[in-house]
Structure formats: structure tokens, C-alpha cells
Amino acid sequence: MKFPYGICDFRKITMKNYFYCDRTDRIPLLEKGEYLLFLRPRRFGKSLLLSMLANYYDVAKKHEFETMFGNLKIGKNPTELRNSFFILKWDFSCVDPSGSVEDIRKALHDHINSCIKAFCRYYRNQLPGKVNLDWDNAINSINELISIIQTTDYNIYLLIDEYDNFANQIMMGIRRERNELYDALVHEEGPLRTLFKAVKASASESIFDRIFITGVSPVVMSDITSGYNIAENIYLRYQFNDICGFTDNEIEQALKSIAGECDLSEEKITEALELMKTYYNGYKFSSKADKYVYNPTLSTYFLKYLYEDCEYPDEMLDSNLATDDAKLEYIAQVPAGRQMLLELLREDRSVDIPKLTSRFGIREMLTDQGKDNVFMKAFLYYFGVLTVSERTEQGKINLKIPNLAIKGLYADKICQMLLPEPAIRDQGKAAAELLYQQGNIQPLCDFVEQHYFKVFSNRDYKWANELTVKTAFLTLLYNDILYIMDTETELDRRYADLTMIIRPDMRRFTILDILIEFKFVKLKDADMSGEQAGKLTQEELQNMPLMKTQMEDAKVQVKDYGDVLDKRHGNLRLRKYAVVSLGFERLWWEEVIRRKS
Secondary structure, eight states: OOOOTTOOOHHHHHHTTOOOOOOGGGHHHHTTOSEEEEEOOTTSSHHHHHHHHHHHHBGGGGGGHHHHHTTSHHHHSOOTTTTOEEEEEEEGGGSOOOSOHHHHHHHHHHHHHHHHHHHHHHTTTTOSSOOOOOTTOHHHHHHHHHHHHTTSSOEEEEEEESTTHHHHHHHTSSHHHHHHHHHHHHSTTOHHHHHHHHHHHHHHTTSEEEEEEEESOSHHHHHTGGGGOOOEEOTTOGGGTTSSSBOHHHHHHHHHHHHHHHTOOHHHHHHHHHHHHHHHOOBOOOTTOOOOBBOHHHHHHHHHHHHHHSSOOSOSSOHHHHTTHHHHHHHHHSTTHHHHHHHHHHTTTEEEESSOOSOOOHHHHHTOTTTTTHHHHHHHHHTTSSEEEEEOTTSOEEEEOOSHHHHHHHHHHHHHHHOOOHHHHHHHHHHHHHHHHHOOOHHHHHHIIIIIHHHHHHSOOSOOSHHHHHHHHHHHHOOTTTEEEEEEEEETTEEEEEEEEEOGGGTTSOOOEEEEEEEEEOHHHHTOOHHHHHHOOHHHHHTOHHHHHHHHHHHHHHHHHHHHHHHHHOSOOEEEEEEEEETTTEEEEEEEOOOOO
16 A cells, blocks of 8 residues: 555546545535635645645646546546646645745735746647746746736636735734735735736636636635635535545554564554544535545545554654644634633633635724624634534534644644743643652642642733643643643543543553643632632642642542542553642642552
8 A cells, every 4th residue: 555645646546546535525615616715724635635626627638538537436427627727736835935025025926927837838839829937027928928828729627725824924023113014915916916807808708618616715715705705615615525535434554554564463453543633634625514524634644654664653742733832822813812812722622613605804803892802713723723513502503622632733833822931831841740640749730839829820811720730730741652642531421631541552651641720719718818718828728628628629639530540541650630720829639549458
């Protein structure tokens, strides 16, 4: 078997027998629209989808149709439009976003001209004349190309990949300066709007007979407004929910194929499937879709590694995807963004919005104070760090963190956000290691008291309870190389606060499984100030009636949860802890040890 990690060339994948999940049956449905806009998160298979369309419609690929598509669904019943267009491709991820507006305009126009030059070379036998390029203004080159195409028997199918890539990079740079630059690109007569005006004009003349545009979010398209208002948004339609992404059945079949090469047992296949589901599954792009899909890039990364080494990769999050935390960094800079990120990790990783907004610009998102941050939540949905979960009883759409890989980005970003000094963060991580390596929780509790509690006390956060304390511990303990980590783990219809279960392939190491239950006593309920709480001796803290009651409750819960985990997993090296917080001032912990009968 061959897994096409990093390969988005449909022709190469099909002709060299790489692993491919057939989505060609959606071609007839796509043909019902002429000017389509399709959005998916970064590295989610958009480029491969475009490559599939390019090879299907390319008039110069008629002789290869049977080889590429004969064994696929569309090959058995192709549409009349197959192999009937010139294909012009632009990839805006190739446009340099650095420099001034004029620098970016030149980079954009250079890219368009280079693509037209490659187009002319590719179709040189079908074109009746030479296209004279204007390297100062690619709009003129487009018009020149159109004048030549009008004399042929074919029209152009324009494919634009990552239409918003360089604009997003500008938008998420240093905020004030970069926002001014972004505005200059998309508003008035900015180069991006001007380009799309030319595309729209060519579409109206039926020279660009069909257009398919991919990107990550609708923000840029909304901001160029009338520059390109002919796009049909198909990204929220349930029929295209899995057009990019893998299904449970496809992952399972791939694992079974690998099992034959690596001599994996049925039990090992089930284990690998559950591991992939935990880290890579969970994406739903339409509230009407009935199934979740796996991130295709991360899944291919895992499958390729497993096939070649017959073992799981240590790092479940491919480093090429780790850069997506820039979106979280951007949200942390906008009004109320920090609060929202904390709430997402705190409130069982979900938020509600009235609807999935299909169009909104940067100004709407940055000034959305009275709408419960709906645009920022939608922004995170489009970038793949939130996904559709379900509809609530009130008819709202519930968004959640899709899987453990993305949850790790949240935990890391929040840790950086609340503890910006690297040396301080390193101290916290070192304290966390003492817990899961030696079972010593005291240094971690000391660190939270001395550092995290100061952050929580000094900022005007809207909530103060055990979930806040849990967030602090989670961001320091998070380790998806060694552990399957979870908060609010369901155990017999109840929910444990924080579990760290060693990954099956990491049980060879002498680390510990961890279970922690948190409780919180408000300073107001204890009738004391933060200063008074800070002066309490440990004995005085433990003798407070409210603290004793919460500790007893936590110990009972953590014991019950521990019993369920032992029965569920078996062979755990489980250490169980109850932690009670007095405001954002003091912590009292106890380890709950099973008594031998």
C-alpha cells in the first residue's frame, strides 16, 4: 500500500495506486452550480479536490480518462461535461504576503501572469495565437487571454485554491498595522477586489464558464463584497460534508489492509481505530449532516507511519498542522477573545450560536460585542478549531472542539496566554512531570498557587469555580504524546474532572495514570478575604468546615470514578487525587489510596 501524505496530485494518486477515498460521485451535484465557493480548514484535502476536478474536466486529458477514472464511481457514469474545458489554476498560497500593498499587489499579479504563461504553454497546440502578458498588470493579461479563448471551441474552468491564504496571513499579523494593510487589499480599489471584479466580468461573458474557489473562511470574500458577489456557497450543505475527509468505514478498511502487512491482530486494529477516532475524528461541517469525518491529512500521516513502521507515531499531531494555533492567537487579541478561549476549554469544550453564519467580514467580527461573540465562534469553526456538534433544544447550533489533537492546541495556547514567560511555563511543566512520573502532586499545586492564581485574581474573568482550577492543571499537564487526556470523562453517567490514561503504545514506560477531582470554595462563602486566606496555615485551611465537606465529597467521587476506570481499562497504574481550592488563593490536596481487602 501507498499512502499519499503531502501529495495532492490526483493524477499521480490514481495512476500510481495510492490510497484514495473516492468522492467522484459528487461531480454531478457540483455541476448544478457554475460559480462555487467551497470552504474547509487548512490541510483538509481541498487541493486534492481541485486536482480531481481539473483532471476530470481538462480537454487535454481525454486520453487518460479511463486510466484515472475508470475504476472510480464517476467513471461508470460520466457526465456530458467531462474533458470539455481549458483549465486555468491559481493558487494564492503562493502569493507572498510581506511588504507594502504595492509589494503584495505585484506578488499577486506576478502569480496570475505565471499561471497564464503556464496555461499557454500547456495548451499551445489548441490556442490559435500568442497571449501577450502584461507583467505590470495581470488584469490586462486576463483580458488578452480571453480575446484568444473566444476564438476557440472551448471555455475556461477557473480553479482558485486557497483564495484567502495570503489575506488571512496579513489579517492575523500584528493587529493595528496589518489590519490597515488588509483593508487596503480588500476595500475600495484594492488589488484583491479589483482582481475579483475582473473574474466576475469574465464570468458574465461566459469565458470563465465555471469557477470553483476554495478557501478557509468567508471573511475575505465578504470583505470584497461587490467585487465578486456571484459565488454560490456550498460549504454548509450536508451533501458535501464528507467530500473532503475520511469516514469511519474507510479508516477501518485501511487499517485492516495494513494489518495484513504488519500482522496486526483484530484487537490491535480496534485499538488503532479508537486512537485515530480520539485524535482525528469529530469534524462536521453541516448541522444537517449525520456523520463525523476524520481530518484526512492527519489520518494519512498516521496510516503511512503505521504501515511503514508497524507502530503508532509518537506525536499524534503532525507538526505541519501545529501552526494552526495562530488562529487561536488571533482570537486572543480581539475584544473578549481571551475570555472565550478559556470558556471553550472550561465548559466541556462547547458553545452555542444561533446559526452558522455564511458571510461576515473582519469589521463585523472585531466589533461583535452584543452578539455573544458569534462571529468569533464562527471564525473558529471555519478554521477547524471548532466543529458542529448538534442542535440544542432551543434550536441553536452547538459547536465543540472536534478532537484531542485540536484540544492540545487550545491547552498550549491558553498556557502561553496566561503564562507568557517561557521560563515560568517550563517550571510549571516540570512540576507537572513530577506528578505523572513520581506521583508527587505537591510541586504542581504550589506552582498553581504561586503563578496561575495570581493571573486569575488580577484579571476580570466572569467566573470562579473548580472548572477554572481544572483549566490551570490541564494546561500544565497536557501531554498527548504519552496520554489520552480528557476532561469531563463520562463514567457511569457521571463525569470525572480530569483523566490521564496512558496511550496503549506508551505503557512500556514507567509513568502513571492520573485521575483528579476538583472542588472549589468561594471566599465569599468562607466569609474571608484573599489576604486572610493567604495567611492560613495548612492545618487551619484543612479544619475549615466548608473545605472539609468539599474534600470528603471529592474523595468519594474520585474513588468511585477510579473503580470504574479500573474496570473499563484494566491494568492501570492509577493514582487518584482530590484537590480543593479556596478561592484563587489556596489549594488542599489528598491522594485517595485503595485499601487492600
